[in-house]
Amino acid sequence: MTCTTASRFCPAERPRIHWRPWPALWIAAMLLLTSCGMFSKTVSPEGEEPPRADQELALKADIYDAMARLSRAQAEADAEAAEAALDDAMSSLEQLHEVSGGLRDAEGRELYRSVITAYEQYYGVTHALRLEHDEIYSYRDEMFAEMNEVSDPLSEDVTTLPELGPVQTTIPLEKNHLVEQSIQYLLRSPEKHLYNWIARSATYFPLFEQTFREEGIPDELKYLSMIESALLPRAVSHAGAGGLWQFMPATGRDFGLTRTTWIDERFDPVKSTRAAAKYLKQLHRQFDDWYLALAAYNSGQGRVARALRSHGQGASFWDIYDALPRETRNYVPMFIATTTILTNPQAFNLPRIDPGPKYVYDVERVEGMIDLRVIADLAGTDVETIRRLNPEIRHGTTPPTRGGYDLKVPEGSGQRFAQAYAALPDDQKRSQSEYVVRRGDNLTTIARRHGTTVAALREANGIRGSTIHPGQRLYVPVPYNGSANFASSSSRSSAPVRYASDTGRAPAASSSNTSSRVTYKVRRGDNLTKIANKYGVRVADIKGWNDLSGDRIRSGQRLTIYPGQAGTGSGASRITYKVRRGDNLTKIANKYGVRVSDIKGWNDLSGDRIRRGQRLTIYSGGGGASSSGSKRWVAYYVKKGDNLTKIANRVGASVADVRKWNDLKNDRLRVGQKLAVYTARL
Secondary structure (H helix, E strand, O other): OOOOOOOOOOOOOOOOOOOOOOOHHHHHHHHHHHHOOOOOOOOOOOOOOOOHHHHHHHHHHHHHHHHHHHHHHHHOOOHHHHHHHHHHHHHHHHHHHHHHOOOOOHHHHHHHHHHHHHHHHHHOOOHHHOOOOOHHHHHHHHHHHHHOOOOOOOOOOOOOOOOOOOOOOOOOOOOOHHHHHHHHHHOOOOOOOHHHHHHHHHHHHHHHHHHHHHHOOOHHHHHHHHHHHOOOOOOEOOOOOEOOOOEOHHHHHHOOOOEOOOEEHHHOHHHHHHHHHHHHHHHHHHHOOHHHHHHHHHHOHHHHHHHHHHHOOOOOOOOOHHHOOHHHHHHHHHHHHHHHHHOOOOOOOOOOOOOOOOOEEEEEEEOOEOEHHHHHHHHOOOHHHHHHHOOOEOOOEOOOOOOOEEEEEEOOOHHHHHHHHHOOOHHHOEEEEEEEOOOOOOHHHHHHHHOOOHHHHHHHHOOOOOOOOOOOEEEEEEEOOOOOOOOOOOOOOOOOEEOOOOOOOOOOOOHHHOOOOEEEEOOOOOOHHHHHHHHOOOHHHHHHHHOOOOOOOOOOOEEEEOOOOOOOOOOOEEEEEEOOOOOOHHHHHHHHOOOHHHHHHHHOOOOOOOOOOOEEEEEEOOOHHHOOOOOEEEEEEOOOOOOHHHHHHHHOOOHHHHHHHHOOOOOOOOOOOEEEEEEOOO
């Protein structure tokens, strides 16, 4: 969906805590106001929709609260809580835009700038998130400004259009002064914009047409992407909408588009087109009218629904025209005008335009964090070609993955790439971990701690000097230990892939990563059985890890998964459990089959009191009160002269077990350090 707001905000230099994009006094005010309940959602006793002013106030309060939580999470170096707070802020911001119609008031604009700045400060402004260029946004703004000056815009007395032949379309192409003026504007200097769109249509329209046929929506909706993004897959609006179909982050998540530090599937042509088709189909089911569905795609379902309620049942887009935002009033006529021109090119004397390159490719699966320059060399092409085929990649490397990443390479180069990849040295197949900078850290100590180099840290994080600050997230490249024969014929596609209709599958979890924790976001159509099969675990395990009492899950819900750590035995897993209302130590101990004394020891608890929201470390699976035999989880404190080999021998386990139980990245220990071990010997 498209949105128009003020341009991105570049905050002034901040004192001391560099990651905070707002003044300290403002944060203090937010905390005070939210804690005092000054901002709260208002719901009428009858359960009716609250007035718009109350909705705006409630959404602003939600944003203030989310930003305050973000500040606290960053101060505590809690990356999971920080990301959740940012997600909540972005989601509320999108809803505020829909309710308030473009964040017209000063407070809304300031909130927008603060949230966007916070997001960029946290994740970084990367290649794929930079505006490719401002072509479509400035052009559309100028066009809409001119449309707003049209007198009697809905008059059907159209006189300047040529005689048009019959065109078969599902969506009616009605004509009025607005559509007529839009056509004239599009044809005024077509070499600047329209001809570029036509050239790019050769690249993406075959994909759109196949996807729309499969989803059962009108073919002419392919022209919508022209006025959304000018068919630029990396286009990002000032409001944060991105990709060919200009999804806002929250809407993209609702339709299965993953957005992480490393990838943003809103920029993936295949996946975003599928999501757009499903979204448009959903809007048409809701409003039973394609013009209304397009208006909702632009301004939000809520705004169109309110306008329809005020005009009565059966109202059309033209009936509610005056109740819609100015951009939406012109958005639908611009779609009609674009479709009219491009389905009647001869009538408008359009010349033949040289087509752009086809979007065809081979798919090869890779694992580890591989530099795109290396990939380009292996495929016999250049980095920009790899970026054009994989615009969802946000950095200069493929994302770190547990089960492989499906990479697009130029059509016909798949076999060459697979052979070269198989021969690639292991030190160029890297995975990556994340590290939150603590007070006293520097690049040298972090590099030594993770077995990497300062130069590698700088490259992975785009750092030129040596300055880092507490709370900053660093991506740490580490050696990849996978097989050099990963890209064998059994693991790669055997034929070129053209416009694959569904490449959204998640690869199976690798058995070599059983100590990893995955945060999985539930997608539309998921169920616990499907997710369990994907990661090689049991439904009962997922329920236990996430405190689920039933089988119901919802789209967007986050689940903690420990791939390969199902059942019991020495492969027991370490769980971070968040205390909920009504919990006590006995209840938690019974849930995971351990003893209360174990939980106290693992978490340095002197009494039985725990608080809601507190995080507890639990070692479950094969031990504790429910285990057969005498093995149990105990705390072991490192003594002078200890090393992992000595400790492993003492407790009757392997060094690998001790590392896995305690999530150790290397073999360094310190005197007094507490380790969790599963043993019958202590």
